[in-house]
Every structure is written in C-alpha cells, then in structure tokens.
Amino acid sequence: MKRVWTGGLAVEVHLGRRQALEAALAWLLDRLVHTASGVLAGGETPLPLYRALRGVRFSTTLVLSDERWLPPGDPGTNLARVAEALGPRADRLLPFPLGLPPEEAQRRMEARVEGLLPFGFALLGVGEDGHTASLFPGHPALESPRLVEVVRDSPKPPPLRLTLTPKALSTAREVVFLALGEEKREAVGRLLLGEDLPLRRIAAPRVRLITDQEV
Template identity: 45%
Template sequence: MNGPHLQLEVYPDAGAACRMAAQRLAQALAQGGTAALAGGNTPRPAYHLLAEMELPWPAITLVPTDERCVPPDHPERNDRMLAEALGDRGYRLVRLPAELGPEQGAREAEALVAPLVPFRVVLLGLGEDGHTASLFPGHPALEATGLVAPVRRAPKPPPERITLTLRALSQTETALLLVTGASKREALRRLLTGDDLPPRRLTVPTLTILADREAADAMEA
C-alpha cells in the first residue's frame, strides 16, 4: 500500500541505534520545539543519552505518543518513564490524562495536544504485532479523525489507553521509528515488505527507521 518513504538505517546493536535516536532528537530540538516521544523500554536508553546533551531545555515541550489508563503514579505510565529517564532539565512535559478513562481522557488530551502540532520531531516504536503508539493493526483508533483517540480492548495489556492518532503523528518535520531486538524482526520485515501496518498509514514524506542488526537481520539475509 502507499505510505511514507521508508528509509532504513541499520546499526550494529541496540546501543548504537539508541545513540543515533538521541542525536536525531537533539538535532531536531536544537532550537527548541515540541517532540512526541514513544514510551516503553526500547527508547529509554535514548532518553538517558538525550538528557546529557546541551539543549535549550526550557524551550522544549515533550508529550507521550500514547498513555495507559492507569493512575498518574503507576509505574507503567509513559509520562512517568519519560520524566525518570530525562530527569529535571527544565523542559515542559505534557501529561495526557488517561487516568480519566479512554473517552474522557482522549477528549481532554485533545485540547492539550491541539496547540502542540505540528511537532518538530516524532519518535515512535514498533511492537511485535506491528503497532505503534497505541495504534494496533485493525483497531478502530486507526480511523480516528481527531488528534487523540480512545483505545479499548487493546490486544496488549493494559487494554484501555489513549493515543495520538495518525493525523497527529503525521504532523511533524521529522518522523523516526526506533526498532531493536530479534523479537521485532518479523514486524520490521512485514513493514518493509508492504504489509498494512500502522506506521505505513502515516502521511509523512519519509519515515526514518533506526534499527539494530538483530531487528534488521531478516532484511539483510
């Protein structure tokens, strides 16, 4: 199917891929601006590296690409992970009110996100099933027309979430997809060979994929 041009960059290991992700984020935010950042464990090392860089932190706004409908202090919150990984650098962190539940949380988050687009940079991840943010293959949230969508019955726990939509994530100067580890190999192969996975539905001109050799091994064999 049609979609963004996929530009694959392969690095020797996950550490090198994360270092490049941090460098690309720093380049995009060198003059300040807003970034939408993936949660989960994969990008955490990149955020630790980013935190060590000299940037105009008070001029930077960060927002998670998605959030789990759990209490604000829950260890699985993406905003909590971002705050812990980056530390106190003076940036503004926009917290999506997912604790209100999918529908109300998405409605209130819409008002928070609207002034933030277009983003300077978006960093996404890729799940083993091909999802990105909390946009899962075949899920109704893929068809959402707003900037933030409620998610119920997500195939990966927790089942209730809110997520930035394809419309929101596509409004960016730079779109990055960080993919590391052998467990992501099949999803990356499917993405690169044309399967209708959520990242292919982005309307950005180019999606730059930062992959480690383990994840990209199937494409290089």
C-alpha cells in the same frame, strides 16, 4: 550502516544496538535544538536515549505518543517511566490527564495537542506485532478523525489506553521509528515487504526506520 528504501520509508540498518541508539540520539538532539514541540515513544527501547538527555538544555514541549490507563502516578504508566529516565528534563513533558474519565481526558488532551501542531518531530516505537503508539493492526483508531483517541480493547495490557492518532502524528515534520532487538525482526520484515502495518499510516514528510535487525 546500510540504507534501503521501501515505499517512501528510509530504513537504516545498523550493526548493533549501540550503534542504532547512537544514530537515534544524534537525530533527537538535533531536533530538540530546532523544534518547539515533539513526540516521544513510551516503552523500554528508547529509555537510554531519554537518560542521555538529562544534562541537555532544551525548551521543546514533549508529548508522549500514548498512555496506559492506570491510576495517576502508577509506575507502569509511560509518563512515570519516561519521566524517571529524563530526570530534571521531565519538566518538558505534557502528561495525559489520567485523573479524568476517559472521554473527558481525550477531549482535554486533544485541545492541548492541537495547540502544539504541527509537531517538529516524532520518535516512535515498533511493537512485535507492528503496532506503534497504541495504534494496533486493524484497529478502528487507525481511521480516527481525531487527534487523540481512546483505545478500549488493546491486545496488550492494560486494555484501556489513550493514543495520538495517525492524523496527529502525520503533522510531524519528521518521524523516526526505532525497532531494536531480535523480537522486532518479524515486524521489520513485514514492513519491508510492504504490509499495511500501523507505521504505514503515519504520512509525515520524512519517515525513517532505525533498526539493528538485518532482514
């Protein structure tokens, strides 16, 4: 494992996917013991971590970083995929209220999130284009003064989403970004070069990137 620093971001480069996941899991288990609330990423990459939590006892309230606007119960939602991976520990998830109109859902979720701040931690993903949560490069949501924002024109389907904003995510005491796989190499390289990607807008006291990509 190699550590480098760039613009206040600690980067851990691991020799392979398994080693990177093991490092992320050790960090996550420690945070779940010591924190009251935290944020989990959706997507495919962190699912092995969530499956490893099935037998772990913790009382942390967990919020997803974002949600795809699909019918409640749709298997394509982040909630459905993360809950399936967590198994019985899915009872700790606080879901986005998809059964409401988008603006009402945003207000309702913002009130819920406000009561959980500051987050103890946030585990976030990294997209091929450098996005995190549903915060995409150049999107107005990056400048939102809210804690939760409606995204109506996501470049990835579905176009309608709800997302935690940089304002909400920056309250986390520690943030770990997980970027695994060859398809993330370009995004990691752009980040290390100092490009103003959405990840850079998360101004938490401690920010770390865990990756298996040597750049």
